[in-house]
Amino acid sequence: MPELAGDRALLGRTSTAERVADILKSRISEGYFTPGTRLSEESIGGALGVSRNTLREAFRLLTHERLLEHRLNRGVFVRMLSTADVEDIYRTRQLVECAVVRSLGERPRPLHTVAQTVIEGRRAAHAGRWSxxxxxxxxxxxxxxxxxxxERTDELMRGVLAELRLAFHVVADPRRLHEPYLARNAHLLKVLEAGEIRQAEELLVGYxxxxxxxxxxxxxxxxxxxEPGGS
Structure with a gap:
């Protein structure tokens, strides 16, 4: 696994299971390890130059984050979400994201970091880079x-959104799924910039x-x- 071998330098002298987990998490997020993929202890451990015990601890951490699953007598796999998982993720998103938008009515915040992501999306679309x-x-x-x-809400949402990407990596046509939300992101940002908090929350619910x-x-x-027997 030459791609992972290149990540060995990131571990330095302070190699820990947490840092190995961060590397694997990034690779899962990027779609290098797709849902349903079995993770080989021998290949990954050799590529990163870490012990089996360290790697197993990293697997345990990512299993706790719902990104991996252990299948008895078969090994460790990148999770394949069920539709119920996806629905629960969106339930959590709506509770958290709408509450944050609502709070901006009492505590307005600068929106430049949000605006930067809109620019990021437009540039990626212009280049045809749909992932x-x-x-x-x-x-x-x-x-x-x-x-x-x-910080606690940020940590919660990092986990929720990382898990959501497992579903995105299974979708055959990412352009169809993601392109319409470029304009919706820009519109929601514009409404927030205008201070129309109630309208922004309504837009976010529909979104x-x-x-x-x-x-x-x-x-x-x-x-x-x-699935077996699928078309």
Missing amino acids: AVSTANIHFHRELVALAGS LDDSLRELLDVYGQRMADT
Whole structure:
């Protein structure tokens, strides 16, 4: 695994299971390890130059974060989300993101970090890099939540959005899924900049409802196609 071998330098002399987990988490987020992939202890441990015990601890940490799963007598795999998982992720998103937007009515915050993600998304779309558009959309929501100024909420949403990307990596046509939300991100930002908090919250509710429905449409079909007997 030459790609992972290049990450060995990131470990330095302070190699820990947490840092190994961070590297693997990044690779999962990028789609290098896709849902359903079995992770080989021998290959990954050799590529990163870490012990089996360290790697197993990293696997345990990522299992706790719902990114990996251990299958009895089969090994460790990148999780494949169920539709119920996706629905629960969006339920959490709506609770948190809408609460953050609502709070801006009492505590306005600078929006430049959110605006930067809109620019990031447009540049990626112009270059036809649709996985990068997906990343920019994730960044938009992460920065939106960061407006709350809460480290615990940030940590919660990092985990939720990392898990959501497992579903995104299964989708066959990322452009179809992500492109419409470039304009919706820009519109929501404009409304927030105008201080129209109630309207922004209403837009966000509709945004997340539509995103969930559209993701389930394509995700459910993709899952059906990968099951035994699927078309």
